[in-house]
Amino acid sequence: MKQFLLVIMSITITVAAYAQSEPTVRCKSEAMALLFDLKGLSDIGANNYRGGLGAMAFISDHLALRAGIGFSNNIETKNNAAQEETTSLAVSITPGLRYNVYNSSNVALYTGGEFTFGMGEVKNEAGGSQTSKAQATTIGGGLFAGAEWFPWQNVSLMLEYGVGYTGTTSKLTVGTGSEIDGPESSDISLGLTSANFTLAWYFN
Numbered sequence: 137m138k139q140f141l142l143v144i145m146s147i148t149i150t151v152a153a154y155a156q157s158e159p160t161v162r163c164k165s166e167a168m169a170l171l172f173d174l175k176g177l178s179d180i181g182a183n184n185y186r187g188g189l190g191a192m193a194f195i196s197d198h199l200a201l202r203a204g205i206g207f208s209n210n211i212e213t214k215n216n217a218a219q220e221e222t223t224s225l226a227v228s229i230t231p232g233l234r235y236n237v238y239n240s241s242n243v244a245l246y247t248g249g250e251f252t253f254g255m256g257e258v259k260n261e262a263g264g265s266q267t268s269k270a271q272a273t274t275i276g277g278g279l280f281a282g283a284e285w286f287p288w289q290n291v292s293l294m295l296e297y298g299v300g301y302t303g304t305t306s307k308l309t310v311g312t313g314s315e316i317d318g319p320e321s322s323d324i325s326l327g328l329t330s331a332n333f334t335l336a337w338y339f340n
Contacts, residue, residue: 159241160286162338167194169292169336171204190230192336198236205229206254221261228254228274244284251277252302269309270318276302278325284336294334299326 162169173188190204206228214220232250239245254274260267278300286292302325306318 160289161239161242161244162286162289162292163194163198163236163239163244165194165196166340167338168192168340169338171202172335172337173204173206174333174335192234198239200234201231202234203229203231219263223259223261224256226254226256228252232280242286244286245282246284247279247281249277249279252300267311270306272304272306272318274302274304276300290338292336292338294332294336296332296334298332300324
């Protein structure tokens, strides 16, 4: 047991020493990365997926363009006499600008802004026929700030907080009849409610 602990301590000290001596922050012009949203991984299932992915490219030192694509899909079935089924689908696109305000050898602090556009649909069926459908469109934007840690040169972890505003409009369809305007809503997100955890892989 003591030998095992010594090995673990030795590895930890070696990794820490390497991290301190070898700069790994990527923020130069033309650096590019794929971004993987780590929220929602616990929801992955055979008929249920929620996640997102994106890309980021530094157009000059410390300044980057980034864009994300979010996708969620859920199917819920009730095994009753009517054989009811509810299908939910949502897609979002989030382009933005990021600027590194501070860089050490292994950590970057950054801020920026982004725009969001999303569309979603919830459809209910019974006995194979549609009973209702709701469609929504969301537009918004906001500011964010975060920290990016580079344990390796090509891999980083980002924790980000933001403040943003979104407005949503919707349309409702009952059965196969005509559409009617649904409720409108607005939302302001701040701090922990809009925290995001992202893995980045730099490929050049």
